[in-house]
């Protein structure tokens with residue numbers, strides 16, 4: 001509160017007092033009684049340093065100000081909500097930032113794909129030599145594991161493969177080596193399987209009689225970007 005003091009020379013001295021205690025700026029010699037006390041940001045009450053709180057020390061807010069203890073207590077639930085919306089906004093911002101970065105990585109992939117030479121499979125499809133499903137089947141054929149190759153060819157049984165896989169958990173060796181060690185496969189079986197796994201896309205499609213030798217040669221020329229004539 002402000003108290004007005006009328007002096008003998010008819011001038012007025014203002015005395016600022018804390019609305020919560022007896023503190024008066026009159027008592028403070030340095031301020032010579034004239035220095036106004038801070039006002040509460042919400043209610044405007046005068047507040048001494050012992051009866052005020054500062055809001056806005058965290059990075060979460062850009063709204064800063066001094067509050068009297070009364071308003072500070074009332075503000076508790078609002079401040080909690082303010083912090084929670086700030087957190088939500090921060091999380092939302094983070095999601096958007098991650099989406100942005102994902103977009104950037106996709107952009108990079110697209111740009112690199114343009115620089116890279118066209119994939120053989122795509123050329124074979126666009127030339128009408130093979131269908132999309134045939135390409136997918138051939139590509140998955142390339143992803144096949146040595147165990148699957150040997151089982152499909154009837155060179156080992158599922159039980160033998162399982163035994164080898166269980167054994168592989170204990171020793172860190174390649175499956176082919178383990179199958180030989182367990183006596184389920186001959187060295188020739190393993191070499192044969194490794195060769196099958198290394199087959200190129202064109203070989204697989206030709207083996208399946210989907211693609212002819214001439215078609216593959218023509219597609220390879222297109223892929224290199226040379227004239228097909």
Ligand SMILES: [Zn+2]
Nearest residue numbers: 018021048051
């Ligand atoms: Zn006070």
Ligand SMILES: [Zn+2]
Nearest residue numbers: 040043068071
């Ligand atoms: Zn207040």
